[in-house]
Amino acid sequence: MSGIYILKTKDGYRVNFTKEYVYLFGSYNDDTMNYNINADILKRIFGNCAVIPNEMMALESAKGISRLHNETEDGVMILKSYADYTFKDLLDGKANKTE
Numbered sequence: 001m002s003g004i005y006i007l008k009t010k011d012g013y014r015v016n017f018t019k020e021y022v023y024l025f026g027s028y029n030d031d032t033m034n035y036n037i038n039a040d041i042l043k044r045i046f047g048n049c050a051v052i053p054n055e056m057m058a059l060e061s062a063k064g065i066s067r068l069h070n071e072t073e074d075g076v077m078i079l080k081s082y083a084d085y086t087f088k089d090l091l092d093g094k095a096n097k098t099e
Contacts, residue, residue, distance in 0.1 A: 003074030004062045005045065010086045012051035013058035017065050020045055021074065029096060034081045036096040043091060051087075 002019045024042060025035035052058045055078070062076045085095050 001073045002069070003072045004065050004069065004076045005074075006055075006058045006062055006076065006078045007046050007087075008055070008058075008078065008080045008083045009090065010084065011088075012053055013055060014046040014049035014051060014087065015058050015061040015065060016045055016049050017069050017072070018045045021077075026096075032095055034095060037082070037090055037093075039091050039093060046087070 001022050002017070003021060004015065004017050005021060007014045020041055024038055024045065026038055027036055028034075029036050052061060058078075059076070066072075066076065082090055082095055089095065
């Protein structure tokens, strides 16, 4: 699936186009009520993105990126389910279930 994705975290928003979105999530985590995140894919998609302070600016950034990609399968999607974590927390697996 291709699209422009906006990731909301405690430390801001990150915006990028990717075709790897489908690989970002693993099994469902009953403890956090979210899907576990593949940190390698997360880093590839959002690791080099600028941190944007608010949603309006993130949407403007997505609009700019959309001019480079005429067609996407998902359009623009905002991922808010991980807003209680920092980006570093997500990379460290803190949103994933630990057994």
